[in-house]
Amino acid sequence: MKRFALAAALVVLATVPLWVGSTYYVNIASQILFYAVFALAVNVLAGYAGLVSLGHAGLFGIAAYAAAKIMTSGHGHLAVAAGALAVTLAAAAVFAVLALRGTGLGFVMITVALGQIVWGVAYRWISLTNGDNGITISGRPSPFGLSLASPRGFYWATLAVFLLAVASMAVFVASPFGASVRGTRDQPRRMNALGYHVWMIRFLAFVLSGFWTGVAGLLYLYYNQFVSPQAVTLTASAEALLMVISGGTATLLGPITGAALVVVMKNVASAYIERWNFVLGAIFVAIVVFMPEGLVPGVARLVRRSPLR
Amino acid sequence: MSVSLLLAINSITLGGLLFLLSAGFSLIFGLMKIPNLTHGSFFMLGAYLSTTLIARGFDFWTAALVAGVLVAVFGTIVERLILRRLAGAELAQVLVTLGLSFMIADVCLMVWTGDPIRIDTPAALRGTTSVMGLGFPIYRLAVSLIAVVFAAGLWGLLDRTRLGAMIRAGVDDAPMARVVGIRVSRLFTVVFGLGAWLAGFAGVIGGPILSVYPGLDQEMLPLALVVVILGGSGSLLGSFVGSFVVGFLYNFGQAMFPELAYVVLFLPMLLVLVVRPQGLFGRQAV
Numbered sequence: 080m081k082r083f084a085l086a087a088a089l090v091v092l093a094t095v096p097l098w099v100g101s102t103y104y105v106n107i108a109s110q111i112l113f114y115a116v117f118a119l120a121v122n123v124l125a126g127y128a129g130l131v132s133l134g135h136a137g138l139f140g141i142a143a144y145a146a147a148k149i150m151t152s153g154h155g156h157l158a159v160a161a162g163a164l165a166v167t168l169a170a171a172a173v174f175a176v177l178a179l180r181g182t183g184l185g186f187v188m189i190t191v192a193l194g195q196i197v198w199g200v201a202y203r204w205i206s207l208t209n210g211d212n213g214i215t216i217s218g219r220p221s222p223f224g225l226s227l228a229s230p231r232g233f234y235w236a237t238l239a240v241f242l243l244a245v246a247s248m249a250v251f252v253a254s255p256f257g258a259s260v261r262g263t264r265d266q267p268r269r270m271n272a273l274g275y276h277v278w279m280i281r282f283l284a285f286v287l288s289g290f291w292t293g294v295a296g297l298l299y300l301y302y303n304q305f306v307s308p309q310a311v312t313l314t315a316s317a318e319a320l321l322m323v324i325s326g327g328t329a330t331l332l333g334p335i336t337g338a339a340l341v342v343v344m345k346n347v348a349s350a351y352i353e354r355w356n357f358v359l360g361a362i363f364v365a366i367v368v369f370m371p372e373g374l375v376p377g378v379a380r381l382v383r384r385s386p387l388r
Numbered sequence: 389m390s391v392s393l394l395l396a397i398n399s400i401t402l403g404g405l406l407f408l409l410s411a412g413f414s415l416i417f418g419l420m421k422i423p424n425l426t427h428g429s430f431f432m433l434g435a436y437l438s439t440t441l442i443a444r445g446f447d448f449w450t451a452a453l454v455a456g457v458l459v460a461v462f463g464t465i466v467e468r469l470i471l472r473r474l475a476g477a478e479l480a481q482v483l484v485t486l487g488l489s490f491m492i493a494d495v496c497l498m499v500w501t502g503d504p505i506r507i508d509t510p511a512a513l514r515g516t517t518s519v520m521g522l523g524f525p526i527y528r529l530a531v532s533l534i535a536v537v538f539a540a541g542l543w544g545l546l547d548r549t550r551l552g553a554m555i556r557a558g559v560d561d562a563p564m565a566r567v568v569g570i571r572v573s574r575l576f577t578v579v580f581g582l583g584a585w586l587a588g589f590a591g592v593i594g595g596p597i598l599s600v601y602p603g604l605d606q607e608m609l610p611l612a613l614v615v616v617i618l619g620g621s622g623s624l625l626g627s628f629v630g631s632f633v634v635g636f637l638y639n640f641g642q643a644m645f646p647e648l649a650y651v652v653l654f655l656p657m658l659l660v661l662v663v664r665p666q667g668l669f670g671r672q673a674v
């Protein structure tokens with residue numbers, strides 16, 4: 080049953096560009112996929128490690144800006160991807176060392192501050208980042224001869240990356256490392272007493288999260304062919320967190336559902352509702368107050384309770 | 389010489405405003421363990437409300453007090469109705485306060501539009517005064533003075549009154565304070581209301597200097613965060629010193645390294661975090 084559902088989901092995902100018709104919706108589907116990768120990355124920390132980061136848009140933006148800088152200085156796409164991910168990993172390591180000085184609220188506040196530094200640099204260091212005007216790049220890569228210039232080509236490439244991310248998350252969750260990350264979330268003292276290096280486990284979880292955040296940032300840049308300080312605002316970090324929380328933390332499906340929800344709300348609903356930020360805030364408040372565990376576990380609970388079963 | 393003097397005055401003024409903003413933030417954080425991300429919104433909301441009040445014919449100081457009270461009422465309602473339900477759930481509090489800050493920002497945009505609004509300097513405090521042949525803007529001096537008076541008042545409240553002793557007991561060890569009969573839950577409401585009032589009031593008296601515009605909330609909140617991380621949460625002295633440090637770093641940073649102003653602002657904070665994670669005047673977490 081489960082295998083069948085998985086196969087069906089794969090077929091549906093792979094054929095999206097063939098049946099949704101207009102390129103507008105293909106592009107929305109691509110956005111959902113790379114934001115889902117971002118949400119999965121945030122979920123590693125917020126869900127499994129119990130460390131809520133409000134600075135992840137900073138890492139996301141660092142990847143996008145690094146890639147844009149490397150590209151505008153005339154390097155090939157391979158160098159762009161490798162360089163951007165290397166820079167993001169290094170930044171994630173620095174972020175982790177600083178943010179892990181605190182846990183709980185301390186961690187949240189430090190990540191807010193780190194995210195704001197990145198925003199400040201993106202906004203004010205005009206000679207490096209071109210300030211508010213952002214950086215425009217031209218051209219998407221063509222890995223293995225597949226051109227990503229068309230919305231369909233880009234969708235399939237994003238889907239491949241997305242599936243890779245989901246698979247890596249599934250492996251991570253099932254692995255002893257995943258178990259130890261959850262252990263440091265639930266019982267840090269016991270884990271310490273059992274001889275686990277709690278700090279190192281959290282650090283590695285942060286770097287893993289940083290890696291997939293960087294991948295998502297790279298896809299974001301290639302999708303928009305443009306990056307500006309808008310990508311690194313506190314609101315962007317909060318949106319990523321909203322995806323995770325609204326879907327359900329510490330689940331695989333939750334962040335993906337949440338990413339779909341937020342992207343659809345933003346693109347489709349904002350065509351009808353002018354006050355998107357108000358709606359975003361209201362969803363935040365409503366979910367936290369009424370469905371604190373998120374949509375996926377929340378709906379699962381309702382289904383379990385229903386008299387039909 | 390005169391440029392750096394002007395910068396110093398601006399720094400002290402900003403420090404004073406930041407103190408009013410972050411003292412409440414720090415107390416709320418220290419006592420209730422709530423990271424109140426709506427605090428910047430309270431600041432902005434206070435300023436916006438006062439523009440309406442002033443337009444309706446109130447004078448500046450009455451408007452400042454009344455706007456503060458309105459913000460405090462709003463804050464108390466939020467605390468009672470929403471935050472109270474989420475006691476102990478830090479993540480939920482972060483999200484709810486962040487969500488509320490988005491909602492407040494959008495409502496402000498709807499009501500007061502996107503154009504910056506200038507609040508006029510009260511007539512009695514316009515112009516400059518001359519001390520030792522140097523011109524000082526009177527209003528900025530007045531703001532600094534107000535901050536110092538409030539600092540002294542808050543210190544007196546916390547250090548010399550029964551209420552202050554109860555608040556300090558709550559900050560140090562809330563369960564123990566409950567055991568000895570202090571109504572910590574009522575204290576929460578009082579402190580949250582006081583913090584909101586201070587933030588709203590600060591927004592109004594900051595108005596003639598900063599004016600009010602969309603995004604002011606997101607600009608002030610990180611500054612308050614830096615102050616609290618620098619000074620240590622729950623410490624009034626920490627907020628005071630931290631505010632002026634941030635005031636100086638911000639103004640001098642912007643004047644000397646305009647492109648790196650934020651880096652200059654946040655680097656000392658990161659340094660403090662690495663060397664002394666509880667903040668300069670914070671106590672070691674139990």
